[in-house]
Amino acid sequence: MLREHYLLSDEPFATYASYVGAVGAHVVAKARSMGREATLAALRASGLRGHGGAGFPTGIKWSTIHGHPCATRFVVCNAAEGEPGTFKDRYLLRNNPYATLEGMLVAAHVVGARQVYFAAKASFARELDRVRCAVEELRHAGVLGTIDVHVVAGPDEYLYGEEKALLEVVEGNEPLPREPHYPPYERGLFATPTSPNPALVNNVQTFAHVASIVRLGAASFRELGTADTTGTILFTVSGDVARPGVYELPAGVSLATLFNEVAGGPFPGRKFRAALAGVSAAVIPADRFDVAADFGSLSRAGSGLGSAGFVLIDDSRSMPRVAQAVARFLFVESCEQCSACKHGLGNASRALDELFVPGKPDRACVDRALGGARSAPQGNRCYLPVQGAVVVPSLIHGYEREYAPARAPERAATEPWLIPVMVDFDEATRTFSYDLEQPHKMPNWTYGAPAKPTAPPHAGAAV
């Protein structure tokens, strides 16, 4: 069963035939018969925004490529999903890979691309398998037409998900973001001095929404969600919460409803302290959970929707431990192309580590952490250090008392917080599992000592 404009079915679609049977229409054929301009107009009218993190209007992005003077264009699906606390793309691909593939084929039609790429991590074996099988089904059903679909299995690095780094990986290179004046719509794939070959890069979920917009129209899509963020959102809720999972709800639901009613609230005897929206926006204190979950409302509330992955933190947690883990993640996962980034985030990470070393902590640690995080975005090719400059200070301000030198012994006794880089979700037990190697990852992307079998600090199984 698939409700109008929803992406997740009660039961995963086993075959393309069962998907078409449930939704009742061949979307790609419909888009081809509507023509490029009309399809693009429907997308623009839908108000769809990108679900990869920034919420950029999808219709505007497609129009830019559509109107580009270079005749060679590409379509690329960003399935690298590496934001801590986010599992929605993988969940969607397991349940319904067809909507995403249809959206990619509609995009190829609208922007005039002959080659489309689906780029995920090699470690996403189950999703890659599902997508490869789905592509073959679409080929046999005659849906691909003259379009070539390539499936790319890339590295595990966080930066792979950054769109300019993603294009580098598709070209066979390391996941290192290109210079900022080369956005994908200006320099796409396999460019030459005379042919920039613009690429349309969208997230898995963004492409999936396109399918129902073409099938059912923009007007009914706009009826779901808010004027700011139309349609549904796939929320990942994890951390210190009774019923973690991936939930599809209309945009605009309040965080309080999502966390307390849908995801079951805090563990017995515990209270929520805050929620992290991945590591790309400021932490949201629990007394602000009455905010609507859409891009505009969360931005006005001083945070952001990002990729709608929310990690709950309860009153058993130490906020300095959360700050330590977040700063280290961003430091380790950054690259060395822009010198201020690794330097600033490294200073922030080391200063926060010192807070837990007996005899070391003083007020200067906190100042160095703030200064380091804020100095990281300089001449930056990508948004990663900007995330650090926002999220790290947000985990200090408002929680200052926990950073006081007088609290050092109490702080040192707290458990390290595991950054929730998700590796799997067990539907039967509603359990996320996390990457226990991440704390051992070095800033040069090699690994130190093998992982010790420590229990993750919040609900979830270790792998």
Ligand SMILES: Cc1cc2nc3c(=O)[nH]c(=O)nc-3n(C[C@H](O)[C@H](O)[C@H](O)COP(=O)(O)O)c2cc1C
């Ligand atoms: C460090 C970093 C990591 C990112 N990781 C992802 C990711 O895993 N998946 C994704 O779709 N977008 C990711 N993004 C955002 C992409 O760069 C890009 O904005 C997005 O794929 C565009 O798709 P959309 O318009 O459909 O949102 C990341 C951005 C940054 C700066």
Ligand code: SF4
């Ligand atoms: S801003 Fe940081 S992470 Fe991004 S490319 Fe530059 S050094 Fe690498």
